[in-house]
Amino acid sequence: MPRTKSRQLIPVDGLAQLSFLIHGLLERRVAEHDLSMIQTRLLGVLRDRRPTMQELAQLLSLDKSSVTGLVDRAEGRGLVVRIPSEADRRVVRVGLTGVGRALASDVASQFEGDVAIVLGRLPRTDRAALAKVVSRLLVADADARGVDLFATLDETAP
Amino acid sequence: MPRTKSRQLIPVDGLAQLSFLIHGLLERRVAEHDLSMIQTRLLGVLRDRRPTMQELAQLLSLDKSSVTGLVDRAEGRGLVVRIPSEADRRVVRVGLTGVGRALASDVASQFEGDVAIVLGRLPRTDRAALAKVVSRLLVADADARGVDLFATLDETAP
DNA sequence: TATTGTTATACTCTATAACTATA
DNA sequence: TATAGTTATAGAGTATAACAATA
Numbered sequence: 001m002p003r004t005k006s007r008q009l010i011p012v013d014g015l016a017q018l019s020f021l022i023h024g025l026l027e028r029r030v031a032e033h034d035l036s037m038i039q040t041r042l043l044g045v046l047r048d049r050r051p052t053m054q055e056l057a058q059l060l061s062l063d064k065s066s067v068t069g070l071v072d073r074a075e076g077r078g079l080v081v082r083i084p085s086e087a088d089r090r091v092v093r094v095g096l097t098g099v100g101r102a103l104a105s106d107v108a109s110q111f112e113g114d115v116a117i118v119l120g121r122l123p124r125t126d127r128a129a130l131a132k133v134v135s136r137l138l139v140a141d142a143d144a145r146g147v148d149l150f151a152t153l154d155e156t157a158p
Numbered sequence: 159m160p161r162t163k164s165r166q167l168i169p170v171d172g173l174a175q176l177s178f179l180i181h182g183l184l185e186r187r188v189a190e191h192d193l194s195m196i197q198t199r200l201l202g203v204l205r206d207r208r209p210t211m212q213e214l215a216q217l218l219s220l221d222k223s224s225v226t227g228l229v230d231r232a233e234g235r236g237l238v239v240r241i242p243s244e245a246d247r248r249v250v251r252v253g254l255t256g257v258g259r260a261l262a263s264d265v266a267s268q269f270e271g272d273v274a275i276v277l278g279r280l281p282r283t284d285r286a287a288l289a290k291v292v293s294r295l296l297v298a299d300a301d302a303r304g305v306d307l308f309a310t311l312d313e314t315a316p
Numbered sequence: 317t318a319t320t321g322t323t324a325t326a327c328t329c330t331a332t333a334a335c336t337a338t339a
Numbered sequence: 340t341a342t343a344g345t346t347a348t349a350g351a352g353t354a355t356a357a358c359a360a361t362a
Binding site: 011012013014015016017018019020021022023026111112115116118119121122126127129130131133134135136137138140141143144 | 169170171172173175176177178179181277285289293294299301
């Protein structure tokens with residue numbers, strides 16, 4: 001008897017589908033710029049940071065050796081630069097080039113447009129309701145994990 | 159002045175973040191079973207089909223040569239089997255083994271639990287609102303692309 | 317000839333282990 | 340000795356092009 005009702009109250013499938021829809025939107029969009037998801041995340045992370053290779057590994061949840069290759073390829077395309085640290089000559093910092101920053105901006109605004117189109121198919125009141133609940137959900141999740149919500153913003157939405 | 163308001167009405171960032179949250183949940187969960195996302199999708203697609211290699215390529219949006227390798231590795235792990243077609247001896251169909259089916263079920267139910275935990279942090283009324291709006295969004299999107307919603311269910315929620 | 321699937325090849329992405337340079 | 344980063348190596352995942360078997 002409570003079958004239909006509980007499906008509505010715990011919309012696991014719907015949420016999963018929605019997440020794959022949005023993720024796929026980004027994947028297809030960045031592919032047009034010959035970017036993989038991880039290269040896109042790299043650019044996103046660098047928009048407001050100049051991390052060391054070590055820090056980059058933590059930010060992207062990768063091994064430091066994986067970051068070496070990742071940055072190699074991005075640098076080869078002229079999207080990022082390695083900046084030797086003066087304080088500690090073992091350390092290398094990574095920053096966006098102008099080209100890299102422009103590409104990151106392009107991708108971000110195009111992706112926002114893609115998501116806006118999908119959202120635009122909903123009536124205004126539904127969009128408002130969605131915004132409210134999604135923001136509550138994100139806050140509740142960040143709370144539950146003791147995480148600063150804004151610290152992860154640009155990693156997830158490059 | 160309408161800045162805050164329009165952010166709420168077009169929750170692009172929030173939706174993107176949410177989608178990465180859910181996607182990451184699945185990624186971490188399947189990694190515990192030594193599954194990549196594409197291997198997980200393969201198992202998901204096979205839960206109610208025995209497609210040819212060609213059909214598999216279309217279902218997963220991969221080149222047929224990529225599917226050869228994908229199926230090779232899954233078959234090597236005993237998760238799927240190649241079944242020679244009797245009608246056309248060029249054709250190979252792919253199906254789940256018992257082990258593959260059990261793994262797919264495990265992963266699906268664990269992932270549902272993960273999503274349910276996140277949703278459980280919302281008050282009941284918010285969950286109901288989210289369920290309603292998300293389902294409308296998915297229907298609207300499927301409509302807009304002239305796609306049968308249920309045909310893609312198990313690809314996105316393995 | 318056309319189609320199905322595999323193979324050969326090349327590149328990205330990833331990790332582990334060993335290495336170099338610096339601290 | 341310990342740390343930061345790279346290199347060597349191996350394997351998954353992907354695509355393009357060439358191929359074999361079948362239709």
